[in-house]
Amino acid sequence: MPSERLRRSGGGYYDYPVLRRPVWTWEIPLYFWLGGMAAGAYVTASLAQTVGSAEDRRVVADGYYLAAGAIVPCAPLLIADLGRPERFHHMLRIFKPLSPMNLGAWALAGFTPLALARAASHAADTGLLRGPLRALAQLVPRRLLELSGSILGLTLAGYSGVLLGATNVPLWAKSKLLGGVFMASAMSSGSAGVTLAAARRGAPETTLHRLATLDSAASLGEIAVLTGYLVQSGKAARPLTTGRFSAPFWLGAIGAGTLLPLLLHRLARRRHGHMLEFLSTVAAVCSMAGSLALRWSVFEAGKVSAEDQGASFDLSRG
Amino acid sequence: MIDAYKRLMNIEEPPAAKTAKGFFTDTSLCIGCKACEVACKQWNQLPADGFAMTGNSYDNTGSLGATTWRHVQFIEQATANGTGQEQRWLMMSDVCKHCANAACLEACPTGALVRTEYGTVYVQQDICNGCGFCIPACPFGVIDRTPKDGHFEAGTAHKCTLCYDRLKDDMTPACAKSCPTASIQFGDVEELRARARRRLGELQARGESKARLYGMAEGPEAAEVGPLHAFFLLLDEPETYNLPEVPRLPRKTMAERYGWSAAVGVGFALVGALVFGGRR
Numbered sequence: 001m002p003s004e005r006l007r008r009s010g011g012g013y014y015d016y017p018v019l020r021r022p023v024w025t026w027e028i029p030l031y032f033w034l035g036g037m038a039a040g041a042y043v044t045a046s047l048a049q050t051v052g053s054a055e056d057r058r059v060v061a062d063g064y065y066l067a068a069g070a071i072v073p074c075a076p077l078l079i080a081d082l083g084r085p086e087r088f089h090h091m092l093r094i095f096k097p098l099s100p101m102n103l104g105a106w107a108l109a110g111f112t113p114l115a116l117a118r119a120a121s122h123a124a125d126t127g128l129l130r131g132p133l134r135a136l137a138q139l140v141p142r143r144l145l146e147l148s149g150s151i152l153g154l155t156l157a158g159y160s161g162v163l164l165g166a167t168n169v170p171l172w173a174k175s176k177l178l179g180g181v182f183m184a185s186a187m188s189s190g191s192a193g194v195t196l197a198a199a200r201r202g203a204p205e206t207t208l209h210r211l212a213t214l215d216s217a218a219s220l221g222e223i224a225v226l227t228g229y230l231v232q233s234g235k236a237a238r239p240l241t242t243g244r245f246s247a248p249f250w251l252g253a254i255g256a257g258t259l260l261p262l263l264l265h266r267l268a269r270r271r272h273g274h275m276l277e278f279l280s281t282v283a284a285v286c287s288m289a290g291s292l293a294l295r296w297s298v299f300e301a302g303k304v305s306a307e308d309q310g311a312s313f314d315l316s317r318g
Numbered sequence: 319m320i321d322a323y324k325r326l327m328n329i330e331e332p333p334a335a336k337t338a339k340g341f342f343t344d345t346s347l348c349i350g351c352k353a354c355e356v357a358c359k360q361w362n363q364l365p366a367d368g369f370a371m372t373g374n375s376y377d378n379t380g381s382l383g384a385t386t387w388r389h390v391q392f393i394e395q396a397t398a399n400g401t402g403q404e405q406r407w408l409m410m411s412d413v414c415k416h417c418a419n420a421a422c423l424e425a426c427p428t429g430a431l432v433r434t435e436y437g438t439v440y441v442q443q444d445i446c447n448g449c450g451f452c453i454p455a456c457p458f459g460v461i462d463r464t465p466k467d468g469h470f471e472a473g474t475a476h477k478c479t480l481c482y483d484r485l486k487d488d489m490t491p492a493c494a495k496s497c498p499t500a501s502i503q504f505g506d507v508e509e510l511r512a513r514a515r516r517r518l519g520e521l522q523a524r525g526e527s528k529a530r531l532y533g534m535a536e537g538p539e540a541a542e543v544g545p546l547h548a549f550f551l552l553l554d555e556p557e558t559y560n561l562p563e564v565p566r567l568p569r570k571t572m573a574e575r576y577g578w579s580a581a582v583g584v585g586f587a588l589v590g591a592l593v594f595g596g597r598r
Contacts (some may be wrong), residue, residue, distance in 0.1 A: 084465055
């Protein structure tokens with residue numbers, strides 16, 4: 001039917017997208033998840049080191065192992081996604097905080113050695129490291145590392161949502177809260193990781209209860225920011241809230257990632273021993289998995305959003 | 319000391335600024351011959367896009383991309399007389415706008431994207447590492463990355479260079495040189511803007527009431543990305559040509575985005591301090 005091909009004034013050019021589709025692949029949401037979790041665990045462990053009781057400090061320091069383990073694959077993932085991986089160091093040839101991509105590369109480059117050094121120092125404390133390596137690791141200035149690492153870690157956890165938001169993709173850019181959403185998810189998954197480690201090694205119940213309180217507060221915060229994000233996004237959030245990515249988003253990111261851990265921690269409040277450890281473990285695993293579901297669904301739904309001509313016009317009209 | 323460092327790092331002084339150059343694309347003169355597309359491909363040695371029939375009028379190019387730096391649109395409109403018999407055929411050769419505030423350039427983390435001495439936006443192919451951030455940053459969908467496994471400059475970002483190599487030799491860019499109807503006009507941006515205003519006046523006097531300029535400093539489209547160095551005379555609303563009414567510059571909202579992100583992070587740290595330090 002030729003009449004279908006006739007263009008209305010102001011109706012857009014056929015159904016061609018206004019934007020080019022982002023070329024990033026699965027490495028990026030995985031990196032956002034791991035980097036955010038590493039930062040969240042590092043910040044949680046450092047908070048316990050700074051203001052916690054002796055028991056808290058001992059148990060929660062395992063968070064440094066988690067931070068180190070999660071941060072190691074981050075740089076390789078980020079590099080693998082580049083069009084020219086052998087030129088990854090070009091990110092660091094200038095310092096340009098105006099570009100979130102540049103700021104993030106610097107934050108990752110700074111946070112990685114700090115997280116590894118602090119984990120080595122913890123390994124020296126627990127006797128995991130022996131001999132000359134132990135002596136070397138004990139030289140690490142812990143307080144300084146905890147403070148600077150937490151600042152760089154918060155930057156790493158906080159820039160990813162800002163980076164996606166600093167584009168013209170309607171799902172990512174319409175609301176200004178995506179950076180806050182990813183930050184909340186990073187902190188809740190990181191503190192959940194610490195809870196998981198603590199529950200597995202049989203931590204004292206007071207510490208587990210404190211971690212449950214922190215996890216629950218983080219989940220509540222995440223729900224609040226996510227609600228704001230969805231309300232502000234309005235129609236632009238449709239590729240996320242309906243269609244292919246609605247199941248991982250509603251069931252994974254919201255259900256498993258925030259509501260279920262809240263419920264489980266609530267049930268665990270008056271529990272003791274193995275039951276408490278079991279409930280804490282399940283809640284933590286759900287929260288961590290939900291965080292990955294959030295990054296992945298927002299990331300992939302963004303590609304759909306980028307190809308939506310009408311959504312692009314709506315965004316440009318404000 | 320600094321001089322020695324510059325010699326060591328092979329750092330050259332940037333060329334002195336010259337008169338800003340640009341394109342004025344007058345779509346009222348376009349006949350849809352696609353000579354610009356072909357000349358661009360030839361001069362810049364860009365690979366063919368393959369033969370795919372879109373079914374959308376004579377447009378089998380579809381969109382700008384990593385190896386398509388000029389794209390001729392064919393817009394078939396029914397006129398308002400209601401019979402549907404009479405049609406208006408709008409043609410427009412789209413190109414990188416070389417924005418005064420370029421989103422791609424601001425997004426670039428490596429400094430590969432630069433502003434040249436002619437005021438144009440240029441990708442340095444030896445610097446770009448293909449991070450891909452410029453692609454969703456561009457509000458016009460211009461810049462793109464070549465496939466990693468391709469044969470042409472694999473894995474880096476590409477777009478119109480405004481024939482930077484030709485400008486260096488005082489030559490007209492290939493598309494403007496090949497345009498048989500002067501729909502694509504190349505020159506000093508200031509002079510082109512004056513010419514565009516005169517042309518708009520002529521068309522309006524002849525009754526082309528919907529004619530407008532897109533990319534001038536006074537237009538709503540310049541609110542964030544600034545005036546365009548490659549600007550257009552259109553015969554209909556911008557969205558008819560897939561051009562956004564107000565192309566957005568991500569920098570404008572960045573501080574607010576970081577603010578929310580930081581607020582959530584600080585909030586978590588405060589709650590954590592209360593939880594671990596509170597009861598003792």
